Amino acid sequence: xxxxxxxxxxxxxxxxxxxxxxxxxxxxxxxxxxxxxxxxxxxxxxxxxxxxxxxxxxxxxxxxxxxxxxxxxxxxxxxxxxxxxxxxxxxxxxxxxxxxxxxxxxxxxxxxxxxxxxxxxxxxxxxxxxxxxxxxxxxxxxxxxxxxxxxxxxxxxxxxxxxxxxxxxxxxxxxxxxxxxxxxxxxxxxxxxxxxxxxxxxxxxxxxxxxxxxxxxxxxxxxxxxxxxxxxxxx
Numbered sequence: 001x002x003x004x005x006x007x008x009x010x011x012x013x014x015x016x017x018x019x020x021x022x023x024x025x026x027x028x029x030x031x032x033x034x035x036x037x038x039x040x041x042x043x044x045x046x047x048x049x050x051x052x053x054x055x056x057x058x059x060x061x062x063x064x065x066x067x068x069x070x071x072x073x074x075x076x077x078x079x080x081x082x083x084x085x086x087x088x089x090x091x092x093x094x095x096x097x098x099x100x101x102x103x104x105x106x107x108x109x110x111x112x113x114x115x116x117x118x119x120x121x122x123x124x125x126x127x128x129x130x131x132x133x134x135x136x137x138x139x140x141x142x143x144x145x146x147x148x149x150x151x152x153x154x155x156x157x158x159x160x161x162x163x164x165x166x167x168x169x170x171x172x173x174x175x176x177x178x179x180x181x182x183x184x185x186x187x188x189x190x191x192x193x194x195x196x197x198x199x200x201x202x203x204x205x206x207x208x209x210x211x212x213x214x215x216x217x218x219x220x221x222x223x224x225x226x227x228x229x230x231x232x233x234x235x
Contacts, residue, residue: 007115009088010035011103013096013122014049016229017205021052023123029054031120035089037063037081039074041102046091067092067102078106082113094229096124100144100174125231126172129200132210133170135235140170148179150186157190160234164195170235180225183232188222191215191234198233201225 010031015021032054040046043064050057065077067090081088090097090106096119097103110117126142143160147153160171175183180201187197193216200210201223209223212233 007082007085007087008034009082009090009107009110009115009117011097011107011117011119012089012091013120013124014046014091014094016094016123016125016203019206020123020204023204024053025121028120028122031118032057032089034087035062036086037065038089038091039065039067039078039103039106040091041067041093045093049091067106071105075105075109078109079113082110082115094125096122099124100126100142123204125200125203125229128203129198129210129231129233130170130172132200133198133212133233133235135170135196135198135212135233136168137170139168140172142172144173145175146173146183153186154190157187157234161191161195164234168235170233172231172233174231177225177227177229180228180230181222184218184222184225187232187234188215188218196235198235199223199225199230200233201228201230203229203231 012028012031013024015023032050038046043066047059051059065074067074090103092101092103095101098107107117130137130140146156163169164171184199191197193214195215196212197215197218198210198212202208
């Protein structure tokens with residue numbers, strides 16, 4: 001199925017923290033006003049977010065579909081909206097759709113259908129953490145989540161550390177917020193004392209925390225990261 005190449009799919013970034021609305025450029029509201037259909041990770045929070053940036057929005061005037069309800073069924077609904085030349089907005093829970101967040105499958109469908117895909121500028125924790133880390137921004141790799149089982153996790157950390165040292169490649173990864181403290185403990189116990197580790201937590205919030213230290217220095221200062229959204233970087 002081919003879409004009219006004037007059909008637009010907007011990738012709409014959201015705040016990383018409830019108090020981070022000032023991190024969003026004004027033109028995002030213009031894109032929201034142009035949309036007729038929204039594909040979102042969570043309908044309730046997406047509606048609340050859009051009402052905060054556009055108070056006059058009449059929520060019931062728009063179509064709403066949740067991305068994860070049924071991926072193949074959702075893709076069919078998405079393609080049908082493209083076929084009807086409806087301007088679409090894709091919104092994930094925090095940050096940018098398709099970047100460590102849902103949305104990629106719909107964007108792939110939009111590209112295959114020949115629609116215009118317009119990514120909008122907004123906060124992304126991966127990029128913000130890398131910018132503030134002081135580590136190599138020319139050669140970096142985001143590896144997502146590391147294994148949960150401890151032996152596999154230790155093996156993965158050692159592999160990332162080795163690549164960071166030999167190739168000067170910054171390694172970026174994340175963890176489920178309630179396991180952040182365990183991740184930090186494992187990094188401190190596993191990595192070489194001279195390896196640099198950046199911890200970036202609660203980005204764009206009043207409690208924002210970004211520090212790059214050697215592993216030996218982290219042993220003297222361990223922040224409490226429990227249930228805080230965090231990014232870890234080795235370099």
